[in-house]
């Protein structure tokens with residue numbers, strides 16, 4: 514999954530990008546999107562790895578894209594800047610909580626996204642209308658009509674100031690709309706880049722976005738650069754008990770609708786990222802398409818249950834290792850062994 518970092522100029526996107534991925538963005542390429550990879554920490558996988566002592570431990574990851582900031586006032590270029598995000602699967606809206614007004618920024622951002630989506634859809638409509646003047650097979654005409662009807666519905670929603678995520682669309686309409694990679698259909702998670710430790714998220718921001726995350730990113734980045742001893746002493750002075758990067762990474766991952774399942778063995782222990790709600794057969798595809806195509810069954814045990822019994826052998830003896838079929842909905846933290854025909 515690709516998460517785009519987006520927000521107004523100077524809100525701290527590049528600072529957040531470096532904090533999460535360890536990658537320093539190339540200033541010369543700041544007008545394009547730049548990608549880095551963040552590892553999603555997981556204490557369950559760490560525990561399994563400790564037990565299995567595998568040759569390799571691999572954590573699920575999230576791709577993060579740093580993008581150029583949006584402009585306030587002169588907003589003409591904003592649709593282009595937002596266009597860089599079309600290929601992202603989710604948006605992390607970085608809000609300036611050190612000198613700015615996060616609530617206002619979030620409101621402006623949502624309005625800019627609606628405008629950018631409107632621009633795309635309203636550009637398409639006259640082109641479709643022109644198609645009707647041409648002689649075309651009935652089937653193609655029908656498809657054009659359907660697309661036009663869907664886009665008109667979308668325009669009405671956007672013009673009333675609503676994001677498309679809330680619009681009910683049937684399967685065919687969803688397919689039509691998906692092709693446009695509209696921003697207001699993507700999962701959105703606000704992130705307040707705070708100036709100080711211990712600042713809380715303003716209640717009126719939480720009203721607009723109950724799932725908002727926050728951290729003093731620059732401060733934590735600076736703490737990272739200190740020796741362990743200096744860091745401890747600084748953190749004590751600031752009343753900080755922990756650094757929040759791991760919590761935030763997990764917050765972003767889960768906030769974007771992802772979960773993990775786990776596999777373990779002597780060669781490798783690993784967490785695999787999947788979308789919440791997928792079936793065991795689809796999840797198997799995260800490991801290898803062959804495992805999905807030849808899927809027969811999965812041996813499954815939840816991590817907590819596993820921790821109680823201590824080994825897969827014990828789980829089998831006690832009858833708590835379940836056999837699940839293709840349509841089983843995978844739960845976060847499931848330990849799975851996929852059985853497939855080759």
Ligand SMILES: Nc1nc2c(ncn2[C@@H]2O[C@H](COP(=O)(O)OP(=O)(O)OP(=O)(O)O)[C@@H](O)[C@H]2O)c(=O)[nH]1
Nearest residue numbers: 521522523524525526527528581582611707708731
């Ligand atoms: N005081 C303070 N300054 C910060 C904080 N976070 C970022 N900054 C500063 O704000 C400036 C902009 O930060 P960037 O991370 O480059 O912001 P950006 O959103 O990537 O900016 P653009 O790419 O130009 O849109 C830099 O000088 C940062 O050092 C913070 O928490 N506190």
Ligand SMILES: [Mg+2]
Nearest residue numbers: 526527580582
């Ligand atoms: Mg930047």
